[in-house]
Amino acid sequence: MKVSREIQELVPYIPGKPIEETKREFNVNTVYKLASNENALGFSPKVKAALVAALDEIHRYPDPSCFKLLEAAQGHWGVERKYLAAGNGSNEIIDLLIRIYCEPGDAILVFEGAFIAYDICARAARVKPITVPLDQGLRMNLQRMGEVLREQKKSQKIRLVFIANPNNPTGVYIPKAEIQKFLAEFGSDDETLIIIDEAYAEFVRAEEKPSQVHHFLNYKNVAVIRTLSKAYGLAGLRVGILFAQTEVIDFFNRVRNPFNVNDLAQVAAIAALQDQSFVEQSAKAVWAGLDYLQQELKNLNLPVTPSQANFLFFDTLRDARAVNQALLRRGVILRPVVNYGFPTQMRMTVGTEVENKAAIKALKEVLKEIPS
């Protein structure tokens, strides 16, 4: 049967290679996975207790309104529940916002090298991603984005702007003052919703924390997305939170599946939000790991991009696919980012001390094996 050109040209999302698959394919016993920006400390012990207690209820449908989860989110972020909705991971939120606001032929605006889910979800909805080039040092320049937005709007409908802050895979962030300047000009424009994806906000070490969670309501058309997959360590359960004006929340609730967030995910997310000491502990472990890895990569003379997230983006100065294969043979899974347009670079998630050391040891061997 015929499918549209956009669907035919879709390239599936490339996830981090699973641990078991790596063991089988490369015949290694020990595998260190630093490929998916998961939490090296796991998740809060309080989550486990809550999940065990909830297991007896899994024959019931989950709460379709996520009442208690959104109440916990309100308690943590101090944003009224009417401005909140939950998704099956941020990925579902991204997908649904595109389906809600874009018609085939419309466009979304993103930075070059942005989180690839925006691009995939847009194409799947026959929506065109328009990219804004990055500045030196992979910097996301909002002034430039504003220029492109003003110019492109003359000829096409740009319905959504996605800004990942900090961005994945680069780890680069946009300072608060720049965001607020951009939102002051575009944040209340009725034709375009600006979505700020703050998946890594908990790891930001910069003094000026750029989060817009407490500011989005100052604008008519700004939304924020947070996830429980990273600092909270619940990637396997799929929970994302959308912060937006009630009109956006209302449309989101009409379009989503009634039981989009499953029961165990809701229960775990509530317990996770209530254990902020685990999140703080995770951030501290990440910062120590970043300092270690950054120094080690510098010692290896590999250019590293300073990161405000729980991963590092660095240049192997070699074909990253070859480096990746050689690392896999040593049981180390990092993430090549060729699909983002970076042929020699890789992304490394901060792991435990043991994992970080193992990754650096393997990388040292591989760099000797593959000349630059």
Ligand SMILES: *Cc1c(COP(=O)(O)O)cnc(C)c1O
């Ligand atoms: C990891 C990540 C997410 C989280 O996605 P989930 O679907 O919530 O697991 C969202 N945005 C960015 C930029 C990410 O890197």
